Amino acid sequence: MKPPLRLQSLIEEGLIDTVVRQLMSGKEAMVFVVRCGDETRCAKIYKEATARSFRQAVDYTENRKVKNSRQARAMAKGTKFGRQAQEAAWQSAEVDALYRLAAAGVRVPQPFNFHDGVLLMELVVDAQGDAAPRLNDVAFTPEQARSHHATLISEVVRMLCAGVIHGDLSEFNILLAADGPVIIDLPQAVDAAGNNHAQRMLLRDVANLRDFFGKFAPELLGTDYGPEIWGLYQAGVLSTDLVLTGCFKREAAPVDVGGVMREIDDARSEEAARRLRMLAPP
Numbered sequence: 001m002k003p004p005l006r007l008q009s010l011i012e013e014g015l016i017d018t019v020v021r022q023l024m025s026g027k028e029a030m031v032f033v034v035r036c037g038d039e040t041r042c043a044k045i046y047k048e049a050t051a052r053s054f055r056q057a058v059d060y061t062e063n064r065k066v067k068n069s070r071q072a073r074a075m076a077k078g079t080k081f082g083r084q085a086q087e088a089a090w091q092s093a094e095v096d097a098l099y100r101l102a103a104a105g106v107r108v109p110q111p112f113n114f115h116d117g118v119l120l121m122e123l124v125v126d127a128q129g130d131a132a133p134r135l136n137d138v139a140f141t142p143e144q145a146r147s148h149h150a151t152l153i154s155e156v157v158r159m160l161c162a163g164v165i166h167g168d169l170s171e172f173n174i175l176l177a178a179d180g181p182v183i184i185d186l187p188q189a190v191d192a193a194g195n196n197h198a199q200r201m202l203l204r205d206v207a208n209l210r211d212f213f214g215k216f217a218p219e220l221l222g223t224d225y226g227p228e229i230w231g232l233y234q235a236g237v238l239s240t241d242l243v244l245t246g247c248f249k250r251e252a253a254p255v256d257v258g259g260v261m262r263e264i265d266d267a268r269s270e271e272a273a274r275r276l277r278m279l280a281p282p
Contacts, residue, residue, distance in 0.1 A: 006045045006116070009115070020040070094189065100164060108184070126177065132182065133176055135175075140216045145213040149209060149220055163191060164192065165190050165201050205226075224248040
């Protein structure tokens with residue numbers, strides 16, 4: 001097929017040889033199957049911010065590092081340069097997360113290169129060598145559901161031990177490879193220690209896995225792995241060797257209403273200050 005314009009520079013640089021076909025087009029990116037010498041890989045072309053529908057929520061980008069203070073100020077003010085810097089940071093977040101998680105042994109596609117807004121990485125395939133399906137396109141027996149759920153809970157733990165939370169984990173961004181599930185789509189990944197919303201995102205990721213696989217193995221719906229994992233992480237004892245129970249006993253402590261209201265007021269003040277910064281002239 002005729003290569004898209006965004007892939008032409010990779011061909012000229014010798015990073016890919018030919019474009020085989022388009023694999024998918026989503027809200028954030030388009031993915032193409034490409035040939036690199038004797039290997040078949042995939043190229044993920046990130047859509048421009050104006051062309052995609054996924055909102056770069058403050059929850060995800062909180063405390064993300066940028067190259068310098070000038071970029072940080074521009075991003076806070078919402079200038080053209082700041083929007084460009086924010087876009088670059090959003091794209092590089094997935095690249096950084098993939099390299100970090102692959103090094104930690106997490107089941108993610110192996111990244112190979114990132115050039116001009118295009119991520120070149122491993123093509124995840126099924127037993128027949130075809131592009132692997134997403135979990136939402138597959139039906140499972142109860143035994144398969146329990147097995148894949150256990151695998152993915154272990155991967156969530158491994159990710160958290162590496163300091164990363166997916167932030168949007170569900171059956172729509174997990175592929176079923178020949179040797180089991182592979183986690184994809186990580187531009188919204190967050191630093192577990194540097195994001196105030198990390199706990200909520202971790203609990204949601206784990207709940208999504210429970211709810212999906214619980215449709216095939218209903219006993220999974222009664223598990224409570226999310227709070228258990230987060231509790232162990234906060235206690236500093238979480239490791240990939242721990243055997244989880246899926247049970248968590250919540251303490252019935254009195255609610256500090258005053259403290260909650262103070263946090264709400266602080267959040268409102270921070271949001272008001274942020275909006276003023278965005279309205280300020282560059």
